[in-house]
Amino acid sequence: MTAVGRRIAAAGLALGVxxxxxxxxxxxxxxEKIGRTGVFVVGARTGxxxxxxxxxxxxxxxxxxxxxxxxxxxxxxxxxxxxxxELKESTPATRIPLLSSGAVDLIAxxxxxxRARRESLDFSAVFFVTGAQFLVKKGSPIRGVQxxxxxxxxxxxxxxxxxxLREKYPQAQLVxxxxxxxAFTALTQGKIDAYTNDGVQLAGLKAxxxxxxxxxxxxxxxxxxxxxxxxxxxxxxFRNLVDFRLMEAIESGEYQKAYDKWFGAQGEVPYPxxxxxxxxxxxxxxxx
Amino acid sequence: xPRPFLALAYxxxxxxxxxxPYGGWxxxxxxxxxxxxxxxxxLAAALGAVFGAVRTVPSRFLRGVGGVYVEIFRNVPLLVWxxxxxxxxxxxxxxxxxEWLNRHNGELIAAVAALGVYHGARLAxxxxxxxxxxxxxxxxxxxxxxxxxxxxxxxxxxxxxxRLIVPPLTNESxxxxxxxxxxxxxxxxxxxxxxxQIESYTAKGFEALTAGTLIYLGLCLGVSAVMxxxxxxxxxxxxxxxxxxxxx
Numbered sequence: 081m082t083a084v085g086r087r088i089a090a091a092g093l094a095l096g097v098x099x100x101x102x103x104x105x106x107x108x109x110x111x112e113k114i115g116r117t118g119v120f121v122v123g124a125r126t127g128x129x130x131x132x133x134x135x136x137x138x139x140x141x142x143x144x145x146x147x148x149x150x151x152x153x154x155x156x157x158x159x160x161x162x163x164x165x166e167l168k169e170s171t172p173a174t175r176i177p178l179l180s181s182g183a184v185d186l187i188a189x190x191x192x193x194x195r196a197r198r199e200s201l202d203f204s205a206v207f208f209v210t211g212a213q214f215l216v217k218k219g220s221p222i223r224g225v226q227x228x229x230x231x232x233x234x235x236x237x238x239x240x241x242x243x244x245l246r247e248k249y250p251q252a253q254l255v256x257x258x259x260x261x262x263a264f265t266a267l268t269q270g271k272i273d274a275y276t277n278d279g280v281q282l283a284g285l286k287a288x289x290x291x292x293x294x295x296x297x298x299x300x301x302x303x304x305x306x307x308x309x310x311x312x313x314x315x316x317x318f319r320n321l322v323d324f325r326l327m328e329a330i331e332s333g334e335y336q337k338a339y340d341k342w343f344g345a346q347g348e349v350p351y352p353x354x355x356x357x358x359x360x361x362x363x364x365x366x367x368x
Numbered sequence: 369x370p371r372p373f374l375a376l377a378y379x380x381x382x383x384x385x386x387x388x389p390y391g392g393w394x395x396x397x398x399x400x401x402x403x404x405x406x407x408x409x410x411l412a413a414a415l416g417a418v419f420g421a422v423r424t425v426p427s428r429f430l431r432g433v434g435g436v437y438v439e440i441f442r443n444v445p446l447l448v449w450x451x452x453x454x455x456x457x458x459x460x461x462x463x464x465x466x467e468w469l470n471r472h473n474g475e476l477i478a479a480v481a482a483l484g485v486y487h488g489a490r491l492a493x494x495x496x497x498x499x500x501x502x503x504x505x506x507x508x509x510x511x512x513x514x515x516x517x518x519x520x521x522x523x524x525x526x527x528x529x530x531r532l533i534v535p536p537l538t539n540e541s542x543x544x545x546x547x548x549x550x551x552x553x554x555x556x557x558x559x560x561x562x563x564x565q566i567e568s569y570t571a572k573g574f575e576a577l578t579a580g581t582l583i584y585l586g587l588c589l590g591v592s593a594v595m596x597x598x599x600x601x602x603x604x605x606x607x608x609x610x611x612x613x614x615x616x
Contacts, residue, residue: 173564177573200571232470237561238568255475256565257555265455266555271470 110185110311110318115159122148123170123184127260129284130348131190131208131307140167143342147207147309147326148188150334154325171259172238176201179312186322187310190281192240202315203308204322205364207335209357211301212241213279215267215286217294222274224299228252234263234272241276244303260285278305284349327365335361384572385579397562398583404479404548404558405587409541411484412491417530419488420495421521434492441489447550449486454478454554479551487544494536498529531602538595542588549584559583 114120124145125132132142145167152165168184175191178184179201193203214233216222222231229251235242237256245254255272257263264285267275275282279297286295309322329335336353343351384390415437423434441449454475458466469477502525510520530537552561563580567573 173568176567176571177577180571180573196569197571237564243569255555256557256561258553262553262555269455269459270466271458271474 110315111155111159111321113182114155114163114185115161118161119164119166120152120155120186121166121168121184122152123175123178123187123189124148124167125171125189126169128190128281129288130342131281131284132188133284133288133348135348142348143338144188144190144207144307144309146338146341147329147335148186150329151186151188151309151322151325154321158321172236173258175238175310179310182312185311190278190307191310192278192305193308194240197310200313201310202313202319203310204319205326206306206308206360207326208280208307209360210278210280210305210307212244212276212303212305213282213297213299213301214274214276215264215282216274216296216298217267218296220274220296220298222298225249225302228274231273232271234266234275236260236263236277239277240303240305241278245276248302264289280349280351283351287349330361330365380575381570381572382575384566384570384575390566390570393562393565394559394579394583397557397559398587400476400556400558401545401548401583401587404476404483404551404556405541405545407480408483408487408544408548411480412487412540412544415485415488416491416495417526419492420529421499421526423492423496424499424525425517425521434496438489438492441485442493446482446486446547447553449482450479450550450554453482453485457481475551475555478554479548479556483544483548483551487540487547490543491537491540494533494540495526495529497536498533499525501532502528528604531604534595534599534602538592538599541591541595545587545591546584 108116122145124140124142126134126140128142130142131144132140134140149165152163156163168178170178170184170187170189172191175184175187175189176197179187191197191203193206197203214222214224214228222228228249231252232255233245233252234255234257235245237258242254242256245252255266257266260277260281263272263275266272275285277285279301282297286292286297289295309326311318311322326335329338339353340347342348343353385394419434419437422430423438425431457478458469458474461469506528507520507525510524511517515523548558549560551558552564557565559580563576566576566579570576
């Protein structure tokens with residue numbers, strides 16, 4: 081064996097040992113993993129006010145994070161011991177690999193439930209309902225999907241809006257950004273003519289902008305975006321835990337309280353809960 | 369019975385990689401990566417040759433200019449340069465130029481500038497090392513034939529140095545190719561961008577990333593092979609111990 085050959089063989093052996101060592105750890109459920117490590121890791125957004133964002137005091141939180149904290153309470157109850165609650169940044173482009181690699185246990189961000197995603201992930205019940213619109217500078221000729229032909233429209237990579245735009249509205253020139261702050265900077269600088277995302281997120285961006293009056297959220301919803309928390313597939317126990325907690329929260333009014341904290345008149349992003357959405361959420365609560 | 373969450377739950381579906389539109393996206397990604405690499409490399413090579421040479425000239429002022437260029441551009445992370453070239457630099461241009469950039473793929477232009485200028489600074493050091501490895505008698509001989517200093521650099525020193533530095537140049541070229549993936553942060557749809565796109569559409573991350581890995585490996589091996597041929601062809605007899613001789 082040559083020196084190089086020996087080295088390759090040694091590296092291969094090391095890799096084999098590593099994989100063999102890692103294998104048993106992989107063959108456990110999410111709840112078992114949380115119990116073993118004592119940590120519940122949640123993938124959250126950092127730039128999507130008010131679902132997940134870092135505020136001016138450098139605190140990381142938001143509406144989705146609050147819901148995840150409620151789930152955390154029930155995990156502790158179920159496992160009968162204190163569990164550490166940990167946040168990890170997740171973006172539309174990274175959230176699926178973070179989840180499938182086991183780096184996070186739950187995605188609590190702004191993820192739309194779709195049939196394609198349900199092929200490889202499981203989702204909680206719907207915790208928020210919105211639809212795609214456009215954020216433009218005040219006075220922009222763009223008023224909705226009918227007026228985007230030939231315009232440069234920014235979207236977030238991996239988002240459902242990006243997909244809808246690419247497939248249904250090829251007349252627009254799509255510019256895809258890995259995260260929301262980059263897209264918003266590009267919009268501020270006129271590098272793109274409009275930025276598309278779910279209406280509530282655009283309302284959040286507008287509210288957080290240095291000069292909110294400069295911006296308009298325009299157009300009818302051109303997509304339906306029901307948000308859910310995502311988890312690894314085929315784990316009924318864990319999914320039930322998440323779902324039941326969400327139902328409890330809607331029943332007990334905790335959901336409404338969290339909603340008012342973030343979306344109420346005094347909240348980060350004033351966005352009243354529509355009557356339709358309220359009824360829809362309540363209908364999801366199945367009997368005990 | 370606990371259900372394994374990763375080992376068995378994941379079903380591989382390699383056919384994703386060649387089904388429409390995903391296969392086409394990968395090809396587009398490869399083309400964009402090549403475009404970034406070639407344009408970035410040309411810019412980097414030009415800047416590297418000029419500033420590398422400038423850093424060895426007798427003039428203190430010029431050496432200083434070369435030094436400032438190298439230290440500023442190689443000591444800031446490339447990712448930061450990507451953002452600066454895309455978001456920062458256009459801000460100081462006139463409105464008409466900004467408008468032009470926005471309509472003419474300013475993302476790609478910014479990425480090429482970031483790659484070229486950053487790697488140019490690194491290449492300058494390689495070129496400087498090459499020039500400094502040439503015995504000073506070469507310069508003296510060139511000057512004594514009546515060449516001006518500029519001519520001596522252009523016709524003698526730089527060409528010799530470029531022939532000497534092919535191995536580290538290969539290294540830098542491979543780095544440039546791989547670093548082109550950072551362009552995804554400013555919305556350039558290169559290979560890594562496309563693998564992420566496929567992943568977010570299909571949730572088939574392992575397949576997409578494997579494809580990306582193999583694409584970069586293949587491209588880099590291709591560059592290595594080309595550079596090895598160049599190295600073989602341009603080696604200066606007597607100045608470099610050639611590949612086959614290294615094991616003696």
